[in-house]
Amino acid sequence: QGSGEVGVTSGTYHSNVVNDQVFEELRLPPNVAEEVQAIWRVFLTSAENKEAASEAIYGALFDSAPSLQSLFKTPRAVMAMRLMNGLSSIVAALTDPKELKMLVETLGFQHLDLEVTVPRVIIFRDAIVDLLMVEMGERMTPMAKEGWNCFLNYVGGAYIYVRVKFSERLKLLSTSWMIATK
DSSP, X not given: OOTTOOSOOOXXXXXXXXXXXXXXXXXXXXXXXXXXXXXXXXXXXXXSSHXXXXXXXXXXXXXHOGGGGGGOOSOHHHHHXXXXXXXXXXXXXXXXXXXXXXXXXXXXXXXXXSXXXXXXXXXXXXXXXXXXXXXXXXXXXXXXXXXXXXXXHHHXXXXXXXXXXXXXXXXXXXXXXXXXXX
């Protein structure tokens, strides 16, 4: 374990590395998954409403990396709510590795049109974690921070993996379908 790590994960997924070479189930220790979920609940309830929470997430992300805004064509309020709902779904599934993998894979397919890269995943991860650190203060324990980093790395790496591994197959299927339906 590297300096500052508190032993959240072992094996394929880590808090400091985006792994886009494999896509397996993420198995966070139960206490880590529950800590991540608790932070998310507190964050959501501390916001004035869902819209304010989603706006805080969107603002944190795009204030830290304005260049990412060009990737999204959807209106700001809609995109902010989608980000929050996606994070909520993922956080809720952290205690069920099979459900989490299926959800993340589905979201990966929904993001095929975006050029998700490791540097962009890191920007996204750091923006979200930094926001939570500011909003949660001492409540954001080292274990919670590492859990957030780990699962956000997992999600980003999975999006990349799905795009790389499946986009060629989808192109082949599309081409084959066009030939078969002529």
